[in-house]
Amino acid sequence: MPNFNDDLDDFETRDEASKAAFSRLKEWRIADGETHYLRLVRNGAINMDVHQYIPTKEKPAECNWPKWPEQMWAVCRRDKAFRLTDEAGNLLDEYEPDFGDCYIHDHYAGIKGKFGKDLSVPAVVGYGLAAIRKVVLDPVTRKPMGLADDTFEFRTPAGDIVTLPKLVIVAQKYSQFWGAIKAAQFLPPYNMCDKDWKIVRKENDLKVTALNPTPDLQPGTANWKRYEQAIELLGASVEDYLMESASREHYRKFFIVGELPEGGYGGGSDDDDEEKDGKKGKGAPAKPATAEVDQDQMNAFRESLTNRAKPADADVAAVEAEVAGADSSVSPVF
Numbered sequence: 001m002p003n004f005n006d007d008l009d010d011f012e013t014r015d016e017a018s019k020a021a022f023s024r025l026k027e028w029r030i031a032d033g034e035t036h037y038l039r040l041v042r043n044g045a046i047n048m049d050v051h052q053y054i055p056t057k058e059k060p061a062e063c064n065w066p067k068w069p070e071q072m073w074a075v076c077r078r079d080k081a082f083r084l085t086d087e088a089g090n091l092l093d094e095y096e097p098d099f100g101d102c103y104i105h106d107h108y109a110g111i112k113g114k115f116g117k118d119l120s121v122p123a124v125v126g127y128g129l130a131a132i133r134k135v136v137l138d139p140v141t142r143k144p145m146g147l148a149d150d151t152f153e154f155r156t157p158a159g160d161i162v163t164l165p166k167l168v169i170v171a172q173k174y175s176q177f178w179g180a181i182k183a184a185q186f187l188p189p190y191n192m193c194d195k196d197w198k199i200v201r202k203e204n205d206l207k208v209t210a211l212n213p214t215p216d217l218q219p220g221t222a223n224w225k226r227y228e229q230a231i232e233l234l235g236a237s238v239e240d241y242l243m244e245s246a247s248r249e250h251y252r253k254f255f256i257v258g259e260l261p262e263g264g265y266g267g268g269s270d271d272d273d274e275e276k277d278g279k280k281g282k283g284a285p286a287k288p289a290t291a292e293v294d295q296d297q298m299n300a301f302r303e304s305l306t307n308r309a310k311p312a313d314a315d316v317a318a319v320e321a322e323v324a325g326a327d328s329s330v331s332p333v334f
């Protein structure tokens, strides 16, 4: 017998925790001139066709956000992740239910974006999950002693306060980021999670350096459990993140003229989700936090998405192949 409860205080706490968790899973950004340290906590990257820098529709009257994003991104609803396969795994021309249409493909074709590129042509972006790391200095010599997690206090649904590492979605192109990750793990154990990565941005280029392997901090070790705990408590899922940005709700919310998201527009007060276009810091409530994705549908797609996130070569080579034919002059997603 399930233990249903009608305790509204508990409901409120859980609701807040769930909102808080969602809002904490943001895309990693690095500004020009900055140096960051990341620990990839997912051994692989899911590559997707993504429509970037897409002008949004006029702000609907139903939306009471103080600011409306001028541009937004979306996972293409014709990405091959949504195509059906035959028993041998070959892609078919049919799509999963509710996919295969793409408003941006159909309505933005021929329109040139700010990089002179047809807006309907998607770019290939690889998505991973990482913990933000910081340098620990020797208090006397001020020399780096090692790296530690950047953390925050999180209130669990049960009301406990736990300290968790900050997790971010890493959305980067092969040429900017994942290619370097691949190059640094071309020998066994082919593990991108067993070391920290130093990333320096200079203008639009990222320099990615692998630091020394850390045998006591990698998947399977006791120390790694804190990442597993954070992933679980925060519901940090690259697949969910991509599904939401591919959802019809997301397209209705920002692009499809004359249609509204069934879940409405909600509060929206986050400023990190507007497509970066030089207006950083202005604050745009663009988080599609209220988009409801059907759970059965999501579970079905999670499998096909996960199949595309094979570690190392198979996965990254696929990005490489796709990027080879893509326009690399487009600015990276930061």
Ligand SMILES: [Zn+2]
Pocket: 051, 075, 076, 077, 078, 102, 103, 104, 105, 122
């Ligand atoms: Zn599309």
